[in-house]
Amino acid sequence: MGNSVLISSLSPEDTISGKFALRSCELREYSRGQYIQMDIADRSGHITASYWLEDAREVYNSIKDSEIVQLSGRIGTYRGKPTVTVEYISPVKQGEYDPEDIVPSTKFSREKLWQRVIEMSSSVENTYLRTLLLNIFSEENKQDILTAPAGKRWHHAFIGGLVEHSLAVASICDYIAKLHSLDRDLLVAGALLHDIGKLEELKVTSFIDYSTRGRLLGHIILGINLVSREIEKIEDFPDETKFKLLHLIASHQGTQEQGSAVPPMTKEAFVLHFVDEIDSKLNALSHIEGKNRGKDWSKYIKLLNRFIYLK
Numbered sequence: 182m183g184n185s186v187l188i189s190s191l192s193p194e195d196t197i198s199g200k201f202a203l204r205s206c207e208l209r210e211y212s213r214g215q216y217i218q219m220d221i222a223d224r225s226g227h228i229t230a231s232y233w234l235e236d237a238r239e240v241y242n243s244i245k246d247s248e249i250v251q252l253s254g255r256i257g258t259y260r261g262k263p264t265v266t267v268e269y270i271s272p273v274k275q276g277e278y279d280p281e282d283i284v285p286s287t288k289f290s291r292e293k294l295w296q297r298v299i300e301m302s303s304s305v306e307n308t309y310l311r312t313l314l315l316n317i318f319s320e321e322n323k324q325d326i327l328t329a330p331a332g333k334r335w336h337h338a339f340i341g342g343l344v345e346h347s348l349a350v351a352s353i354c355d356y357i358a359k360l361h362s363l364d365r366d367l368l369v370a371g372a373l374l375h376d377i378g379k380l381e382e383l384k385v386t387s388f389i390d391y392s393t394r395g396r397l398l399g400h401i402i403l404g405i406n407l408v409s410r411e412i413e414k415i416e417d418f419p420d421e422t423k424f425k426l427l428h429l430i431a432s433h434q435g436t437q438e439q440g441s442a443v444p445p446m447t448k449e450a451f452v453l454h455f456v457d458e459i460d461s462k463l464n465a466l467s468h469i470e471g472k473n474r475g476k477d478w479s480k481y482i483k484l485l486n487r488f489i490y491l492k
Contacts, residue, residue: 189225202387230265247272248387287341336461371429378404
């Protein structure tokens, strides 16, 4: 069972109770002793919290290494911002919580998203590419793919984000391929697989973070390795098709400064890069809008080097 009230819907004087991710935890001194300063989160957002009772040090020692805590308290305000005065807090062991109560999830039905992935993969006429797609998007891999995010914070940073983003990119690429007489099968396959390395790059616990492998190699190298391994299992897979597909994965971020191994060098690679930019940026802007409801302008967005007009 999830929490009865989400952080995003809390108002002053509300009570709060449930399981939350412990994003930060610090024991601090004040004039009458010690208190615990925390940042807690659920799937809707995060909020600062403080524990002021006399056993603060003992409680801190019991929770400081926890990913999830059981907590109850009351909402107040401090310097105009909401905060929680914690009345009870204890650690929660792994397996005693559902990550989807803590980490945001796609708003779409994941089963329907999966059905669309299979339909789009099956629509690819090139036998080798279709076989490759259906081997990767198999029942064995279904759960991992459907729960994978596509980002840590910036875009599609939620459970199911990878499949939602990949489908959106593939759908737009499908239309452009027909409009400009491109290699539709290659472009759709590249769109569905361009971020497949994020299966290994990102991990979901009480929050989304990079795996060690992900930090060391990045999703482009991990994706190329994954797709290459699957291609090796398909007899007589044409080298020309293989390298064109791997080029789409290698170049989809546009420039080496943006993380690509190489810049786009085919029409299909140019399209994939720009469509990936469109979908990721629009999702990020929607996230920014959601965090700034009722405001005319966002805060300054460093990644975009600008403010965003929201009215």
